[in-house]
Amino acid sequence: MTLPHALNGLGDIAADYDILLCDVWGVIHDGRESWPAACDALSRFNRDHGHVVLISNSPRPASDVVAQLDRLGAPRESWRAFVTSGDATRMVLAKRAPGPVWMIGPDRDWPLYEGLGLVTARDASDAAFISVTGPVDDETETPEDYRERLSAGVARDLELICANPDRVVQRGDKLIYCGGALADLYESLGGRVTMAGKPFGPIYELAMAEGQRLLGRPVDRSRVLCIGDGVVTDVLGANRQALDCLFVAQGIHGDAARGPDGRLDAGRAADLLKAETTYARYATLDLMW
Structure with a gap:
């Protein structure tokens, strides 16, 4: 090694x-x-x-x-x-417009979808694909809170596009779940996942x-x-x-x-x-x- x-x-x-x-x-x-x-280190390099x-x-x-x-x-x-x-994922989403897309994530992430001409679906039942940015409430929710809802997407063979491949990030002294954790769950259930970020x-x-x-x-x-x-x-x-x-x-x-x-x-x-x-x-x- x-x-x-x-x-x-x-x-x-x-x-x-x-x-x-x-x-x-x-x-x-x-x-x-x-x-x-x-x-400071980055500023000095610049x-x-x-x-x-x-x-x-x-x-x-x-x-x-x-x-x-x-x-x-x-x-x-x-x-x-x-x-x-988000920049890279917008190109992926635009190719799938108008959807409909079932969007999962907090309201602060909605700029991801601006100007792409996507139609919003209520849930997996009327969606053409799923787009995940993260849990709706990342302070309290875990991937397990989404198991039943994501299972419905797998049953319909919906592609899940994950706009944030990170599993967790550090917020202060706490680790919070990100979109990648939900994508991992979806894959473990047998679903198809597409990601454009790191x-x-x-x-x-x-x-x-x-x-x-x-x-x-x-x-x-x-x-x-x-x-x-x-x-x-x-x-x-x-x-x-x-x-x-x-x-x-x-x-x-x-x-x-x-x-x-x-x-x-x-x-x-x-x-x-x-x-x-x-x-x-x-x-x-x-x-x-």
Whole structure:
């Protein structure tokens, strides 16, 4: 088993890269506040080395998520472009208009559907397909709350489009379920699932297009670094794209990769990666310069 190289900070390797494809939730904020050290590291990279493209599994379009970053205090100079799973998923949804579509998710995610010409279905009984952004109430609901309703979709062989492949994210000191957890349940019931966010290709195509726009030339993929805390999303996505990866080993994993001395234990970080048959070139507990 190859161990990831433990970094003191992003500054150790910044000169090796032109583009950072950086995850958002769990790397630069926890849903309640932004993390100054992480934001500063990205700002310094933007200023002295290259360009940061935020790449998020948020089910909303990037234009709708920017306001959330502003509220959390993430400075605009910490990123140059922003793509989301919502952006990639809108292209998938548009091909299936007018539906009807059974939409599952909180009201805040409805910008995902704006301007796509989709007709809303009440439930599985009158839907042509299902679109999931997450639980309606992610503070209290679990995937099991949807078992019976999703089983009805499987019985009708409805395709489920998941706009947020994340299984869980950290909100403050709490882990909450995301759309990927509902998609996992649907697949376990025998249903068909389509996703465009990390770790799948469409969102990386959007991100690379932004990188090329920022550089003004084709992107050298050997000089692209993916940063994230999600093993089955960020790290697996980087592996599938044959891109270098910096694994932020704290995030949703808590202290699982922390050694007795309080620092990153590369072996423990590797165990988290090995569980999903993934590999990261670098690892750190938290993103910092």
